[in-house]
Amino acid sequence: MSDIKFEAGQRVRHPEFGEGIVVSSTADGYVRVFFPIGERQVFQDAISPLQTPTEQMLADVSGGKDRLRNAWLYVEAHALPLMDNAAAMTAARIDLLPHQVVLTHRVATASPRRFLIADEVGLGKTIETALILREMTSRGELNRALMVVPAGLVNNWHRELNEVFNLDFEVFGAQGDVTDRRSNAFAKHDRLIASVDTLKRRARVKRLKEAPPWDLVVFDEAHHLSAYKSGRKVRKTENYKLAEALRDHARDLLLLSATPHQGDHFRFWMLIQLLNPTLFKGPDDMVDKRHRLNAVVYRRTKADACTPDGSPLFTRRWVHTEAFTMSGRENAFYAKLREYLLDGFNLAKQQGNKGRALGFVMTIFQKIAASSFAAVRSTLRRRQLSLTIHEAILKDQALDIDGHLALMNEAREMIHTDHNLPRDQVGRIEVDQMLSDLKLKVIKKMDEEELAVAASSESSEVVVAEGENLAATAIAMCLPEERLRIKELLAVYPDEQETKIEKLIRALGTLWNQNPNEKVVIFATYLSTVDLLSRAIDTSYPGQGVVVLRGGDHSSKLAAERRFRKTDGPRVMVCTAAGREGINLQFSRILFNFDLPWNPMDVEQRIGRIHRYGQQYTAQVYNLVLSDTIEGKIFLLLMDKLNEIARTLGKVDEQGNVTEDLRGQILGQLNDRLSYDQLYRDALEDPTLQRTQQELEEAMSNANEARKVVFELFQELDSFSLDEYKPLANIDDSKSRIIRFLEQVAQKNKGKLIHMDDKRFKMLVRENESPVICTLDRELIQEDDTLELMGLDHPIMNQLIQQCKDYPATILGATADMGLGYPAVLTVWLIQSFGKGKEAVSHVIPIAVNSDGKRIPSVEKQYRSCFFTSPGKLSFSAKNRLSILNDHIEPTLQKELRHRAIATPEKGYSSELLAWVELA
Structure with a gap:
């Protein structure tokens, strides 16, 4: 029988039951132990003492360079992600701005992390959020995160977080992606992006509550989390109820909105209640004590934003709207198209819920028509083909063989013509393959939700652009004889060059007469329009070159951007909506909006591609508008009203442009007051636009009033100061630490780091691996x-x-010769402090003492250098080490934590010993 005496509380291991804790021991050689499976009585020879990692480290201290390197690498692996300027050390290929770095550091190191980030449009809330996610992940403080965003922005967030920041998020509820049909996806998946509409269903909220809590929940466009007061009653929207449910099921919560206050103090107070219900007693208290908002609200304006050297971030911009009218043949086609759209909307209205899909299709067609007549012709032609195939399928089901064959042959002929395919055997095989693919699309059940998202002006412009394909194939509901109607409509299509194309071609000629090397960016929403533009420019100016940015992953966008950037590269970049996100085109100063999205905030996003950090000239923007179309009239009305408000407030510059801050504030407030889809749809029945004008004026007036209310409330919020950034901006030391870490770990792995020059190095992570050239x-x-x-x-x-x-x-206890002349020990600790809401904040803290327990601050200040001296002698026995740890180091650590307010009566903490280095 073993002589080991087991004591209550001691950790032990059993070959069958695993790890356990001793409850008591008996005189007859048996021990009662609590294992994960429950309490058991076992023979004491069957169990063995289990050392804690700290005990293992202290039992196995030795000299040698390898030991010092191991300990240093272990410490640095925990310490590097906790550097103050960690946000500035991201590998994401983005422009990092001072206000973004400061905000990331503040949020990542805060406790609790419950904030409203209310930066103005264009200041990078998506980037700020990604940086926060990235830094919290690096710190080991983020395992589970949920992004709740508007349906139309799901794909945008997915692309940004995964392609740019490598954060590995999945989309919940998308076809072929994460769903919750068979299991609780919220429990199985730790990083999810979901639309607010998908999550707010009762069954989903129930599953959310049943899943483990989230470390961080983020709500984008948080002003949609609304609660209203009517008399004494408070009405909470389903969006707000979802936010309440998640607030109580998450450690950290971030709300994002450029326009969080919609002019209603009660609604805004309810939003703040989600973050801190004890901050204000009510809306009036919030107004009186508005300085307290600084505890939960960050708001940076474009006036705050600056470059690292303090220069204004944005150069001036000049926006000009060029309005002109349609030709006679365009007018005739537009009038017939308008009849088709009106009939479609009317039928959709009559059919109620059954007609929703047709209403969405008509909305998409109305938007495509505002882009170019060529685009609407292309989509109508594809819809005509889908309707022909659909009719052929119905004939087949009715056993009308002749009718089926005739329609299928008609469909084949359309494919031959539209795709210019030869009528030989190879061409026929290709046509039959395309026909087969289209047939599958027509038979496949339509996703009405997808159609709704593509039709909505609240969706990102990228999603709206996907409507071309959906409108062509969504034929479950259609107009009577729609196939023949489209045929008649296309018969009056004007074959001459479009008026807008002519104007653009002429404008480009004028620009290149002044400067043949001028780089020009052109935006159009739909792919058919983009293809039309690239062909027309190539034909008119064959030597200038055109690069088309259709979308794709981030690397394909960057490749197109780099081609365009080259001095001898193409002079024109034509972008679909996909080109609006994730690329920087500030080396060009000219932008044409060939078409205008219904939501004017999307125009601002486009302008932001050239009017951004790094632009050296005045950004020149030209909006091309057909003033006799419904879309053109409404856009001009909107701009007139905006100019009128700006002139009243003296917010116009010397060129007569509305100042950018006012434009963003008014349009941002307008977003929540106006359904652009409804506005443009209703205008089809209102040729004089009288009702439309009244609605616009009322919405603009309300938006302006809301802007004033917001200004009053937010005037005591802290503005950004470059002084906050300066300590975080000096990253030379951080760069040196990263290089040193890479060098040391590569050496340990038998790889190497070779400096090519002062900025570039070649990294071989392990021997025989391919080198990577880095900077x-x-x-x-x-x-x-x-x-x-x-x-x-x-x-x-x-x-x-x-x-x-x-x-x-067992390999982290080392010795170092520091020339102290007396024995001492350096310990390095990882501390995690926890608030009431389980908020976790990490710290790396060195504690150095001599053999008498006296603290040595000089060693602590330069503790990293201890790992790069010569190995020293062993100063203590294993028993002495434990007594020094228990009697001196741990009490000193606790005092330090109290002094720094890391450990308080309200906060708990955990500690891990990272390294033990005996000094002499």
Whole structure:
């Protein structure tokens, strides 16, 4: 029988039951132990003592360079992600702005993390959120995160978080993606993006509550989380109820909105209640004590935004609207198209819920027509083909063989013509393959939700652009004899060059007469319009070159951007809506909006591609508008009203342009007061636009009033100061630490790091692996796309940090010769403090003491240098180490934590010993 005496509370291991804790021992050699499966009485020879990692480390301290390196790498793997300027060390290929770096640091290091981020449009709330997610992940403080966003922005968020920041989010509820049909997806998946409409259903809210809590929940466009007061009653929308449910099921909560206050103090107070219900007693208290909003609200305006050297972030911009009228033949086609749309909307209205899909299709067609007549012709032609195939299927089901064959042959003929395919055997095979694919699309059940998202002006412009395909194939509901109606409509299509194309071609000629090297960006929403534009420009100016940006993943966008950027590259970039996101075109100063999205905030997003950090000239923007179309008239009415408000307030510049801040504020408030879809749809029945004008004036007036109310309430919010950024801006030391870490871990892995020059290095992570050429210089990657931008969140860095974090405690006890002349010990601790809401904030803290327990601040200040001296002698026995730890180091650590307010009566904490280095 073993001589070991087991005591209550001691950790032990059993070969069958695993790890357990001793409850008591008996005189006859048996021990009662609590295991995960329950309490058991076992023979004491069957169990063995289990050392804690700290005990393992203290039992196995030894000298040697390898030991010092192991300990240093283990410490740095925990410490690097906690650097103050970690946000500035991201590997994402983005422009990092001072206000973004400061906000990320503030939020990531706060406790609790419950904030409203209310930066104005164009200041990068998506980037700020991604940086926060990235930094919290690096710190080990984020495992489960849920992004709740408007349906039309789901894909945008998915692309941004995954392609730019490598955050590995999944989409909930999308076809072929994560669903919850068979299991609770909220429990199975730790990083999800979901639309607010998908989540707010009762069954989904129930499943959300049943799943484990989230570390962080983010609500985008948070002003849609509304609660209203009517008399004494408070009415909470389903969106608001969802936010309440998630607030109580999440550690951290971020609300994002450029327009969080809609002019109603009660609604805004209810939004703040989601973050901190004790901050204000009510709306009046909030107005009286508005300075307290600083505790939960961050708002940066474009006036705050600046470059790292303090220069204004944005150069001036000049926006000009060029209005002109349709030709006679265009007018005739437009009138017939309008009849078709009106009949479609009327039938959709008569059919009620059954007609929703047709209403969405007509909305999409109305938007495509506002882009170009060529685009609407192309989509109508494709819809005609789908209707022909559908009719052929019905004939087949009715056993009308002749009718079926005739219609299928008609469909084949349309494919031959539209795709210019030869009528030989190869051409016929290709036509039959395309016909087969189309037949499957027609038979497939239509996703009405997808159609609704593509039709909505609240969706991102990228999603709206996907409406071309949906409108062509969504034929479950259609007009009587619609196939023949489309045929008649297309018969009056004007074959001459469109008026808008003529105007654009002429304008480009004028620009290139002045400067043949001028780079020009042209935006159009739909792919058919983009293709038309690229052909027309190539034909008129064959030497200038056109690059088309259709979309695709982030790397394909960057490739198109780089081609356009080259001095001898194409002079024109024509972009679909997909080109609006994730690319920087500030090296061009001219932008044409060939078509105008119904939501004017989308125009602002487009302008932001050239009018951004790095633009050296006045950004010149030209809006091309057909003034005798419904869309043109409404856009001009909107701009007239905006100009009128601006002139009244003295908010126009010397060129007569509405100042950018006012434009953003008014249009932002207008978004929640106006359904652009409804406005444009109703205008079809209102040729004089009298009702439309009244509705616009009322909405603009309300938006202006709301703007004033917001200004009053937010005037005591802290503005951004560059002084906050300066301590975070000096990243030279952080770069050196990253390089040193990479060098040391590569050496340990028998790889190497080779400096090519002062900015570039070649990294071989392990021997026999392919080298990667890297840089830590954010500007250099703009010039050299072969380089990898190394950062704390780069996959290589993540892999190496995790490798070091997995080192066993038995190799982390070391010795160092510091020339002290007396024995001492340096310990390095990882501390995680927890608030009432389980908020976790991490710290790395060095504690150094001599053998008498006296603290040595000089060693603590330069503790990292201890790992790069020569190995020293062993100063203590294993028993002495434990007594020094228990009697001196741990009490000193607790005092330090109280002094820093890391450990308080309201906060708990956990500690992990990262390294033990005996000094002499």
